[in-house]
Amino acid sequence: MGERGASATAIVTARAAELAAQVDAAFDRLLAVPDDARRRLYEAMRHAAIGGGKRLRPLLVQAASDLFHIDREAALRVGLAIECIHVYSLIHDDLPAMDDDDMRRGKPTVHKAFDEATAILAGDCLHDLAFQILSDEGTHPDPFVRIELVRALALASGPAGMAGGQMMDLEAEKTRFDLATVTRLQNLKTGALIEVCVEAAAIMARLPAEARVPLHGYARDIGLAFQIADDLLDVEGDPALAGKALGKDAAAGKETFVSLLGVERARAQAAMLVDQAKAHLHGHGAEADLLRAIADYIVERDR
Amino acid sequence: MGERGASATAIVTARAAELAAQVDAAFDRLLAVPDDARRRLYEAMRHAAIGGGKRLRPLLVQAASDLFHIDREAALRVGLAIECIHVYSLIHDDLPAMDDDDMRRGKPTVHKAFDEATAILAGDCLHDLAFQILSDEGTHPDPFVRIELVRALALASGPAGMAGGQMMDLEAEKTRFDLATVTRLQNLKTGALIEVCVEAAAIMARLPAEARVPLHGYARDIGLAFQIADDLLDVEGDPALAGKALGKDAAAGKETFVSLLGVERARAQAAMLVDQAKAHLHGHGAEADLLRAIADYIVERDR
Numbered sequence: 001m002g003e004r005g006a007s008a009t010a011i012v013t014a015r016a017a018e019l020a021a022q023v024d025a026a027f028d029r030l031l032a033v034p035d036d037a038r039r040r041l042y043e044a045m046r047h048a049a050i051g052g053g054k055r056l057r058p059l060l061v062q063a064a065s066d067l068f069h070i071d072r073e074a075a076l077r078v079g080l081a082i083e084c085i086h087v088y089s090l091i092h093d094d095l096p097a098m099d100d101d102d103m104r105r106g107k108p109t110v111h112k113a114f115d116e117a118t119a120i121l122a123g124d125c126l127h128d129l130a131f132q133i134l135s136d137e138g139t140h141p142d143p144f145v146r147i148e149l150v151r152a153l154a155l156a157s158g159p160a161g162m163a164g165g166q167m168m169d170l171e172a173e174k175t176r177f178d179l180a181t182v183t184r185l186q187n188l189k190t191g192a193l194i195e196v197c198v199e200a201a202a203i204m205a206r207l208p209a210e211a212r213v214p215l216h217g218y219a220r221d222i223g224l225a226f227q228i229a230d231d232l233l234d235v236e237g238d239p240a241l242a243g244k245a246l247g248k249d250a251a252a253g254k255e256t257f258v259s260l261l262g263v264e265r266a267r268a269q270a271a272m273l274v275d276q277a278k279a280h281l282h283g284h285g286a287e288a289d290l291l292r293a294i295a296d297y298i299v300e301r302d303r
Numbered sequence: 304m305g306e307r308g309a310s311a312t313a314i315v316t317a318r319a320a321e322l323a324a325q326v327d328a329a330f331d332r333l334l335a336v337p338d339d340a341r342r343r344l345y346e347a348m349r350h351a352a353i354g355g356g357k358r359l360r361p362l363l364v365q366a367a368s369d370l371f372h373i374d375r376e377a378a379l380r381v382g383l384a385i386e387c388i389h390v391y392s393l394i395h396d397d398l399p400a401m402d403d404d405d406m407r408r409g410k411p412t413v414h415k416a417f418d419e420a421t422a423i424l425a426g427d428c429l430h431d432l433a434f435q436i437l438s439d440e441g442t443h444p445d446p447f448v449r450i451e452l453v454r455a456l457a458l459a460s461g462p463a464g465m466a467g468g469q470m471m472d473l474e475a476e477k478t479r480f481d482l483a484t485v486t487r488l489q490n491l492k493t494g495a496l497i498e499v500c501v502e503a504a505a506i507m508a509r510l511p512a513e514a515r516v517p518l519h520g521y522a523r524d525i526g527l528a529f530q531i532a533d534d535l536l537d538v539e540g541d542p543a544l545a546g547k548a549l550g551k552d553a554a555a556g557k558e559t560f561v562s563l564l565g566v567e568r569a570r571a572q573a574a575m576l577v578d579q580a581k582a583h584l585h586g587h588g589a590e591a592d593l594l595r596a597i598a599d600y601i602v603e604r605d606r
Contacts, residue, residue: 037478037488041462041470092427097419116400117473120423121466124395124430128461131434135454143447150453151438158431159344163424167344170420175340185340 008296012059015290019062019076020055026080030129044114044122045129049087052105052243054301056226056294057082057197063290064201064215077139078149078200084130085157086193091123093166099248106243127157140204148203156196165189172254179260183224186257190230191223214280221277222295228270229299231256232263270299311599315362318593322365322379323358329383333432347417347425348432352390355408355546357604359529359597360385360500366593367504367518380442381452381503387433388460389496394426396469402551409546430460443507451506459499468492475557482563486527489560493533494526517583521594524580529601531573534559535566573602 027049033042058079065075094101094109095116102112111119133139134149155161165188168177172185198219202212231249235258239246249256258266277295281288330352336345361382368378397404397412398419405415414422436442437452458464468491471480475488501522505515534552538561542549552559561569580598584591 037471037474037480037484038462038467040474041467045462092423095420095423097423117398118470120395120398120400121470121473124391124426125462125466127427127430128457128466131453131457132461135450135457143450147438147446147450147453150434150450154431154434154438158435159341159348159428163428163431164341164344167421167424168340170424171340171343177340181340 008293009300011290011293012297015062016055016059019059019079020053022076023055023058023080023083024050026076030080030133040114040118041121041125044110044118045125047107047113048091048104048110048122049084049126052107053083053087055079055083056298057086057193060194060197060219060291060294061200063294064198065204066287066290067284068201068205068207070201070204074140074204075201077133077136078204079197081130081133081139081149081153082193082197082200084126084133085153085162088123088126088130089157089162089166089193091119091126095119098166098170101245101248103244130157145204145206149200152196152199152203156192156199161188161192161196162190165192169254173252177255179257182255182257182260186224186227187220190227191220194223194226195219214283218277218280218291218295221273221280222298225270225273225277225295226298228257228266228273229301231258232266232270234258235263274299311596312603314593314596315600318365319358319362322362322382323356325379326358326361326383326386327353329379333383333436343417343421344424344428347413347421348428350410350416351394351407351413351425352387352429355410356386356390358382358386359601360389360496363497363500363522363594363597364503366597367501368507369590369593370587371504371508371510373504373507377443377507378504380436380439381507382500384433384436384442384452384456385496385500385503387429387436388456388465391426391429391433392460392465392469392496394422394429398422401469401473404548404551406547433460448507448509452503455499455502455506459495459502464491464495464499465493468495472557476555480558482560485558485560485563489527489530490523493530494523497526497529498522517586521580521583521598524576524583525598525601528573528576528580528598531560531569531576532602532604534561535569535573537561538566577602 031042031046031049033039058076061075061079061082062072090104091110093099094104095111101109103109110122130153131150134153135146140146157163165185168185169189177185195216198215199212202215233242234246234249237246250259261269274295278292281291334345334349334352336342361379364378364382364385365375393407394413396402397407398414404412406412413425433456434453437456438449443449460466468488471488472492480488498519501518502515505518536545537549537552540549553562564572577598581595584594
């Protein structure tokens, strides 16, 4: 890890640790367990949502919100909503019918710790919770901002975004995808939700469309860099650090950035994307330092 | 079927047939199949969403909107959004890990016609589509109305509504519920989504809270009457007409209104609820006739 990476990691991990505690505390409040037959459902949601993960998406919302001096509480709640979608997608993706994973974030997956039916419902409920949070007037006083946030997230998580990418990923086991198709798959599967993190800040700042272009460029670039880093970790990483099974793409015969480009070219491509992502921020000063550090961190992380 | 029932069925089926064609046409437009690896996902969504069902929820939105002269196109789009949630819940409830049903609306369920992974994703995508529709400015010009619609639907479909009721339903196989608990279960599982149909009309009409009370009373009463009728059908109905397996609750050892009350008392309770539902509409004239006819129809239907 170079000096640039070391300092990026330090900057990111300090802010991320503070934020992770806030995210956990917020989920703890939102998911208070009721004293009725829904107890198991809430316990499953808590199992998945509390205490784990890098909280990269809430951190990105915070970092992009820094650019426009957006209220940190509003940014936290929007980050929580996006994290709800991320966590719901992990629960459903881990199901036996999908990726069939037993471990996630170093813990048993929800269907292992509970059962499949509870996992399906817990995912569905976190999916709703995202929109409950965004539509709450406590998140942002302006209904126009709230409805734009809902719209952006519903588009990013649905068939033209994350879930569409997951469908392509299932098909990738049956067909050999080329680099352009793998890129499109990943732009949908992970890119759309990463992009909506910075778009959310732009919505809260009521930024005109043309002023959003560099932010979208930044998000698209770090989204792909993130996925390439993930593909590299899947080949080279330590399952104990990652907290989940690795090497699954190769076993499933799926094409990835690493299988198509090789390790060295994939690593170079990720580094190029990080530089390009930071270049999109040239119009900003120190207020964009966290976004820059996140871009570096994404390819330096070891899990 | 009495004369009241016969005329209610005639009134409801005429309007429902017209509406069903509009719902199908709208889903056909919204779910145009893309020429890429997401084809199977869209085909699964179309399989579940197009051509089937009574479209009771869109019809209720129309009927409640009649009271306030709300634009029919807006009412149709809101009805579509609620139907998306209903259809997604059917796809997930039919999964092997949940109710394990092979037939729905006279067709193979989505996981039978496609596969489990596709069914999970198709449900997830219809879940998002609901919020995409509500947040679209084509649905209603006022962002405050749109965000209130999102909020009402996200609350009705989540852990404090439909999905919470589904969780209670899963627990009902393990515990013997009493009448109060079965009533609460059904108020959540089917009642919440029925209630949001009339609440949506109240939101579009920007009705003050106190003016919404009778509408909520109507919805709660027909929601329970609908469920009692469903429980009666589960015992007495014809699977060919119903288009799905029947007799499953008794086989699973679940308490229902019929198991707890017996057939005769259950039927009397449903009739009482229908009368009570219509009494909530006493302040309205002919503009509430469709709502009245729906209340009668709900207990007269044979599927």
